[in-house]
Amino acid sequence: MGVLKFSVPEIFFGRESLKYSSICARRLGAEKIFFVTDPGLEQSGWIDVIFEILEEKNLGWVHYSNVSSNPRDWQIQEGADLYREEGCDVVIALGGGSPMDAAKGIALVASNGGRVQDYEGANRIKRPLPPMIFMPSTAGSGSDISQFAIVTDVERHVKMSIISRTLVPNISIIDPILLTTKPRELIISSAIDAFSHAVESYLSPIAFPVTEIHSLKAMELIMKYLPRALETGSLDDLEQLSIAGTSAAMAFSNAGLGVDHALAHSLGGMLDVVHGLIHPVLLPHVMRYNMTVCQDKIADIGRIVLGRSLGSAEATAQAGIEKLEAYFDSLKVTTRLRSIVPDQVNLSQICEMAIQDSCVLSNPRAVTVGDMVGICEAAW
């Protein structure tokens, strides 16, 4: 094993940790906050809670909420222009993956100039970003932890990945209370996204014990607490999902993802489907594809899913994948690709785009466009 790396932001975890946001902002030198949310959050009442917290510390702010799910390049540009016009100094994001990715893009363009496209790829950021404080309202995306930002290039219909340690936020404040107001579908899609992060990062060739324990812990918590959370909606159970999402994020930010996410990004760029709902369709087939190179690790996953070991690693792995498919079914989410993707969409075109995705790099088994089409067909 070569030299590897594990980096995460400062993490606040716990109920009512939100109130530290303004203190953190002050400590980071804030006077005028650039505050990013998605429009859906405006009705939730959480925004006003944050405003009160900011007001208490006499912080000014500019609120930017023109962010769609899967943030667009022009939304980044608009936000960066606003940031500069208003002379903001610290970026705070509240919400799911979309506002957080948008906030990263805005912080990047506002400080480094140019267009967000200029930074597509790995390690292309040359100058520091304004301090970022992220408060995830879902337990899945992990954008509050990760070094990734995914932004849609509207013209090319591509989800661009921007990878840089500089995109790791300074502070992540994870307050499980935010999850209590979430609808069931969102809790499911977030948890499945987190689960897929855990699986793919666990199988990654650059996974190492520091990331692996987070991957395994995340899977374990999701298997155990997602059904209970859906049943009870209790804060205790939601809190466990929150921990799972954070663990999974710590793992994938450092170990990377795989083909499932490469395809999910490609489909997302083309079809604008909910990111978390692509994994029930693809993940089991991607795991089967990877089986030949990492059967033991998939067996580890199987052990968690099944709650026990079968006779052989192979059997445990296979049974685990099947159990996972059954579990996804039980959640009443789509498990067939055909119900997401319209017939006229060219699968090989999607796969050709997916092969460009940086997630492919950390997939344990080398993959071709043909392999990907095979996976898609299996999932059809």
Added chain:
Amino acid sequence: MKNKTTTLEDIIGLEHTKLGFFGELKNRNAELRDSNLELGRRQREIQAILDGITDVMAVVSFNFTLISVNHVFGEVFSQKDPRGDFCYRVFRERETPCPDCPMVIARETNQVCRKLHIYSLGGKNHQFEITASPIRWSNGRGYRFLLLMRDVTREKEYQARCYHAEKMATIGVLAAGVAHEINNPLTAVNGFAKGLQRRLPRLEACLKEGRASAELMADFHEYLETILSEGERCRDIVQELLTFSPRKKVVFAPVDLRKLVLEVLKLLRYQLNRRTSRLICLELDEAVPPIMGVGSELKQVLLNLIFNSLDAIREKGTITIRTCRTDSWVVLSIMDTGCGIPAEHLDKLYDPFFTTKPVGQGTGIGLSTCYNIIRQHQGKIEVDSVENLGATFHVKLPLPSMVKHE
């Protein structure tokens, strides 16, 4: 878009870390330090430029309060620190704004305004050219004035002198031309008058004796005398006028002014009676070096000046003739305690035909001749006069070492 494909190593990013502001700050600090040094240098440069301005400079607010002045202010005005005081009080000792204030005009027209003002400094009047220019905010609206005050007293004097010299040259050419034209007919008149005079005995011989003839002859004698003497007077005037014309190259010889003065006084012996000759005092410095010039012309100048002074003192008072040397001049001064010269006459003094004497008693070309002679010696003739107390003419002739060779 991507000029390098991403690798797994890029995702690990061992050589990359979250970028902080420390480096940025360091660079910015260095930049600021550099620009600070540059600003300081520029400031010193501007200060040097400002210090090099020899005019009085003042920044004045819209309500006539002095905001700042440059170092020249202290050299020209006596007040130590005028800041905060009203400009009209500092510059003109007034209690209200001046009626012809250039700043008011500059404010009204929003343009630079120039004016000549006379300030009294140490009892002497100085002419100042005042330039008021509005200092503007970046939006173009004026909020203060920059006053530049230049003492143009000397310039104005030079200007006047230059104007005078030009006038003299023009008049000189004119006068010399007229003199030449008159010279020939005058020679004829004089010659034929003399001819007639010589023929008088023969005329007398032709006449019958008798009282009538004697009377006729007496008339002829008298009239011809008059023609001849007046003709001679005309010839003298013409001769003097001819000195105005650009003369032929004459040879300058060393002239000892002391000797010259004594010779002139010897010449005057017959004209001065015993009383008047005692009115003249001499203060002749024996150390004065000889100057280069034409002795006869300088004598003429001295005679002219002495006659003028004698006229001025009207037989009571004194005339002092003094010689001395300065750095570049030998000065011959004729000082009298006479009636002085009225101020309004001072600038016409050397004009040809300007005279205050009754008609027939002076031609008015004496001083203009002097002016021309001295000018041709590359010298200057100046006058100090206080009415009713007397006048002093200074004839300044260059030391031989200072003479410009043409």
